[in-house]
Amino acid sequence: MxxxxxxxxxxxxxxxxxxxxxxxxxxxxxxxxxxxxxxxxxxxxxxxxxxxxxxxxxxxxxxxxxxxxxxxxxxxxxxxxxxxxxxxxxxxxxxxxxxxxxxATEEQRERWVRPATMGELRIAFAVTEPGVASADPTGLRTTARLEGDEWVLNGRKWFISAADRAAVTIVMAKTDPDAPPHRQFSMILVPTGTPGYTVGEELQVMGLRSVLSGHYEVELDNVRVPKENLIGGRGDGFVLAQQRLGPGRIYHCMRWLGVAQRAFDYLCARANERLLGGAPLGDKQFVQEWIFDSYHQIAANRYLVLDAAAKVDRGEQARVELSAIKVSCAKMVNEVLDRAMQVHGAEGLTDRLPLELMFREARYGRIVDGPDEAHKQRVARTILRSYREGDGWDFGARGE
CATH class of the missing domain: 1.10.540.10 (Acyl-CoA dehydrogenase/oxidase, N-terminal domain)
Incomplete structure (x- = not known):
């Protein structure tokens, strides 16, 4: 399989x-x-x-x-x-x-989505805010008020990837404060040249200034955009966020498998090549345990990721599976990288090897797209609810 x-x-x-x-x-x-x-x-x-x-x-x-x-x-x-x-x-x-x-409307698709697919422009995604717990985004403070034919947006966002060179930013804002909490928010397209839209300083994350994206603060001060810039329906912000975050989590996990594979290659090569007391490091039981644990974690997580991908292809939401692999893969890749660095000694901490850079990039995996703790709660609550409703959780059936 x-x-x-x-x-x-x-x-x-x-x-x-x-x-x-x-x-x-x-x-x-x-x-x-x-x-x-x-x-x-x-x-x-x-x-x-x-x-x-x-x-x-x-x-x-x-x-x-x-x-x-x-x-x-x-x-x-x-x-x-x-x-x-x-x-x-x-x-x-x-x-x-x-x-x-x-x-997307046809105009939105042709103006933004197709060019983003072809790499002709970048779309930034602005949800998180300073001083607001990302694990509970119902507390987001950025607002969008409809005045005639325009949305007027005010607020601050941060950790906005590629904000310095994006052509447009998707902004999550409170549009309906009197609605139920998860229907108060909408997503709105804000072209980055719009007056009142300001990109602040880059946030240095884990000592990295990434060529891939970079993370920035963004301020919106009475930013006005046409009402047609609404994405989907009014109040659909959380629904859309899940349609982005669900696939995003599995894409992260797919890539972390590749990171772990490469770290495993370094670990095993070093164990065979480095001598200690005239014998390879691989003869030491500690190192053998590292290799076993790494093999076990990579193999198990790879199966979990591929299984989740197959479920998504079948049209399942796979919320439990996606949350579970997000936690498990982030933990796995950090631990495999740590062992690969450890077996290289001081050299593993330097930029003579890619491991230290990979390790810093992997660490934020336990936070990005939802912290470990939030995903663990979601998985546990979903499974417990299934038992309360009399369905239980049949691992055999779930694997079909």
């Missing part, structure tokens, strides 16, 4: 070779960011487009490759081996495009 399909293997192999040839040799330069790195990454992105390797997981009717969730999982785990590959191969826009495509 979950053998790589023959129909997917050729594109997977091509993506792997492209990353090995064009991205891994310069990943440290790209990972530490700066204008020269962005120029270099753009050049690699154009090569990917020329080779037909760009946006292969995006919907075909938008110009993407149209791979199913499960088929894309086999490719995305290869993309995950090198963080800048997300940008170079177009993965970075996928979850936003998947959210927008079903609900």
């Amino acid at each position: 979950f053998t790589i399909p023959e129909s997917v293997r050729p594109i997977r192999d091509r993506v792997s070779r492209f990353i090995d040839d064009h991205l891994i040799p310069v990943e440290l330069e790209l990972g530490h960011g700066g204008p020269p790195a962005r120029t270099l990454l753009k050049e690699i992105e154009e090569k990917a487009k020329a080779e037909g390797l760009y946006a292969i997981g995006h919907p075909a009717h938008l110009g993407g490759g149209g791979l199913s969730m499960l088929d894309y999982a086999y490719v995305n785990e290869v993309i995950g081996r090198c963080e800048p590959a997300q940008q170079a191969l177009g993965t970075v826009s996928l979850q936003t495009v998947v959210m927008l495509d079903p609900v």
